[in-house]
Amino acid sequence: MTTMKEIAEQTGVSVSTVSLVLNHRDEGRVKAEIAARVRDTAQQLGYQSNPLARSLRTGKTRILGFISEEVATTPYAGGIILGAQDAASQLGYMLLTVNTDGASNESDEIATLKRYGVDGFMYAKMSNRYVDVPDELKDYPLVLVDATDRDGRYPSVEPDEFRIAYDATRRLIDAGCARIAYVGCSEPLIAQNGRMDGYRRALEDAGFAYDETLVANVLNNGPALRAVSDLFDRARPDGVFCFNDARAWYVYECAARRGLTIGRDVSVVGVDNHRVLAETLSPQLTTVELPHYEMGYWAALKLVSLIEPGRDLSGFAAPDTTAVMPPIDAPVPAKIHCTLIEKESVRGDAPDDTLV
Amino acid sequence: MTTMKEIAEQTGVSVSTVSLVLNHRDEGRVKAEIAARVRDTAQQLGYQSNPLARSLRTGKTRILGFISEEVATTPYAGGIILGAQDAASQLGYMLLTVNTDGASNESDEIATLKRYGVDGFMYAKMSNRYVDVPDELKDYPLVLVDATDRDGRYPSVEPDEFRIAYDATRRLIDAGCARIAYVGCSEPLIAQNGRMDGYRRALEDAGFAYDETLVANVLNNGPALRAVSDLFDRARPDGVFCFNDARAWYVYECAARRGLTIGRDVSVVGVDNHRVLAETLSPQLTTVELPHYEMGYWAALKLVSLIEPGRDLSGFAAPDTTAVMPPIDAPVPAKIHCTLIEKESVRGDAPDDTLV
């Protein structure tokens, strides 16, 4: 690892001059010719700044803290972290990730991140919901990921839940489905409520009446399978919107047991939270792929914009990585665009999960 | 953030004394009473050392670098990283994770980790295979995760692939299956080869002849489904060992289409790489859960042991987190213990993936 001192010696100038030049603070302070020589030898020696030493003076480490509660254990979290990592990397930052199991060790993990001098935090949840931001985070630049600050004080990056379900339901309608079911989540998440609203609005806009018997909000395992089974028997849907692909699987299973073919007898659109099922089910299943990678990317970008207000970030954007497998015999198009929304910090309008 | 200087002032001693005491180097160097006073005020002020400042002097950051090639994108990788994180956290380390897309940016990412002064590296792959360790890593403490150094110079932590399949096949035999199929991966991974061997040996030991028509090694999607479909039609298995749960799904689908009930007409054991499928399929599917978390945990532990040879690590161990859902109507027990093996660095016996 070559240091500024070495460059200074090689070039025959002082370390301070090297520092000025290498930090682009040499405008009218260092003679252009000297600056050029410094840059040259820096190049030759392959100089890389030592961020830790710098941080000792500046208080800035160029490290972003990523806090995920259980996120690392759910399969789709990787995408978020990956996106955040890529953005960080492009912007010259590193990502320091910690996992908190519930709220128990959250304070500790946050304290540790602080000791390592992170410049700001990303606070991620595993499904879009309202959260109370921990007090320890309040003095730092902070961006919420797949979550919303209940008090509306901090910016967040989330999927446009309403549009996900609206577009998905619309595709089913366009495909000629007339009895479109909703298989959702029985917890009052922002995601669940937003998607439910989107589903209802799409039906409404198409002139369909909302029919409660077509809705099954479930959790998992046996009870979920039975509830979806009941739904099939009582309502005989010809199209289904699924909250996520775990739930799509129940639909898939019920159809198989009844000799129904997905894509012919019944069309299914599922939000793909898990990616794995996309790999196996997607030939018959139309998926809305949640832009996890992009969420992470935008969140990191946003966070850096808070840390360095002056910095021009206009050249950076998440590449379009939303990849969905082509349908083989599905009657509806496979790819549904999912947009992200970025909620700016606003005055609190503290809604409650159960009321949304 | 309170500093040593503040403690020194409060206590009326010098910073060096504080440093000695707080680093437990005060044995016979600092009067016990003074040491106690220092510790007291440190406690009161809630002193936390600044690892970055320390690293400037010692060259040790207590940061571990975790390099994953695409691992972060595969759903099960979270477990490995989580385990590594937990171990690191317990040992007073942090994990700095980077993702390399293939070998293209690998050098860059490694260089970045070095700039941040990591004390050692973990190099993880997404499925157990032989790898060539990048040159840039060779001077650092290094542990491979779910991979083996082709030259045998670096230690690695991997699942015991042979035993996984041996035990799983044995369970199917014990459950009374007589026509046990193997649905595997057509790539020559250590995992695939080891599991294939375990399957064959278990059959052998039980007096069954190996029957090629009962084997289908596949990749994914349509072709995989067709291959498994063929297997069902030509060999009519009453038990199936699946390389992973993605492949188990094809079996599941084929059974459903033929009116066969998993757990009654055909018993299935699958290695669970993806966790999600375990949540949905497991009531009917017996799973061998790969100990991803433990793998990460042990790898981090091993790495710290290389970094601090003197340190007593005997108190640390991965908690048993292997959790498998109970079978509902499966005739074979649901939980199969998967052991980890730790390969020490040995003299090269450079095998090739394709020959194993």
Added chain:
DNA sequence: CTGAAAGCGCTAACAG
């Protein structure tokens, strides 16, 4: 325009 000097928080020789 450039360099000397101080200091970020901490550790490690070396005096006293």
Added chain:
DNA sequence: CTGTTAGCGCTTTCAG
């Protein structure tokens, strides 16, 4: 036993 001193690599006044 304890304090002084020097320095890790870097930034930032402040003289010159």
